[in-house]
Amino acid sequence: MHRVVVLALGRVYPFELGIPTRIFGAAGDRYEVITCSADGGPVATTADFAVHVQHGPEALATADTVIIPPFAIPGPVTPDGRLSPEAAKALAQIIPGTRIVSICTGAFVLAAAGWLDGRPVTTHWRQADLLRRLFPRVRVDPDVLFVDDGDILTSAGAASGVDVCLHLVRRDHGSEVANQVARRCVVPPWRDGGQAQYIERPVPAPSSGGPARARAWALEHLHLPVTLAELAAEARMSSRTFARRFRAETGMSPGRWLIQQRIERARRLLESTDLPVDRIASEVGFGTAASLRQHLNAAIGVSPATYRRTFRPPLAG
The missing domain is CATH 1.10.10.60 (Homeodomain-like)
Structure with missing residues (x-):
């Protein structure tokens, strides 16, 4: 059974935190999904509640796939682009070669760890410019829903976490299984287009002359x-x-x-x-x-x- 470990970091968004369990859990007994925190304790969320998880960072060493859900910026990444000590210590538990996935601002953690240098990645379109500024060696594409770069996958905001998880099911077990999972979760198995259709590009007010x-x-x-x-x-x-x-x-x-x-x-x-x-x-x-x-x-x-x-x-x- 393929083990997926979800790393919940401070100020996590609850909706995206639950996506891996919902999608991979709908694939029958093909995946085991567990959630851990950086220190084994409760995790603050962006809502009016915290979450208590059953595993500490040592669970990351047992993962076949690690997923990092998004958090409110800056979260575990400092304003100048450095990882918090707790997040850095947790990432050190991940075995080289493990498949790693970020949802939305989770890409900032991977970039701060130096794992995205020279790679094509995406994040929420509203955070794309900040990701470029903090990590200029990262190749940011704000127009797509997710980027599959082999052992590292990054996705855009919110529901694109569903897209990338379904993509992994499709990659692991084929379209038939991914379509079954999509039906059980009442979501489209594939969305046309990319993030570009959701980007707001207001027309700047013109000056004179x-x-x-x-x-x-x-x-x-x-x-x-x-x-x-x-x-x-x-x-x-x-x-x-x-x-x-x-x-x-x-x-x-x-x-x-x-x-x-x-x-x-x-x-x-x-x-x-x-x-x-x-x-x-x-x-x-x-x-x-x-x-x-x-x-x-x-x-x-x-x-x-x-x-x-x-x-x-x-x-x-």
Whole structure:
């Protein structure tokens, strides 16, 4: 029987703490799941209760898979990216070669231990920039639900813990068993797209003058085929100067920025209206439904119809 040991660290999120037991427990007698703490004592959670676990850190030495659920930042990782002594001592119990999985901010523990250097990883999209700043040698991808890098897997926030655990069941025992587990837990066996569809990218308030003025104008005319020359004229600059200033202010070309804004406008319309997809495509300047599908799928990995089903369920009849 494959032993999964879940390490509960201080300020743990209770929902994610319970995911491994629920998913692997639904796979019959294929897995044994136990939970331990860094010192064998009760663990503070982000809720108004603590959890008492039956095992101390020595259980980690018996694991085939170790799972580290998320915690409220900073938790066991200091603001400058160092592990707390208790967490470091607990991780030292893990036998080299053990499969290790993090959910959401659990990736910060693995990064602080130096185990993610040079690896592709993910975490909750809201914490991705902090993970990059604290651990610049880690290759952070905030757009995916999880990353399988062989012996180390990392996942995004909350329900993506379900996704990565189902993925492990699928990897260990095949799709049929994983699908059975998903049915028992009443969750989809696989979710289309990635974390990108959940990321909020608010449009910054434009300042006055120059490229900012052109951006504000463009947002009012997204339904039109806006050109670089028109943007430059609105900013009262030559096209060359405008493109250079625009990239310096936004980090991207005017064309790439326009596509991003059109995608964001389309997402808002898909969420908040019942307009047909071809009408939305016209409203945001993509022209055709096929063009909107292509751009949305490239940006967030799902079609307009799938995105709308996720964020705007049908009204009850």
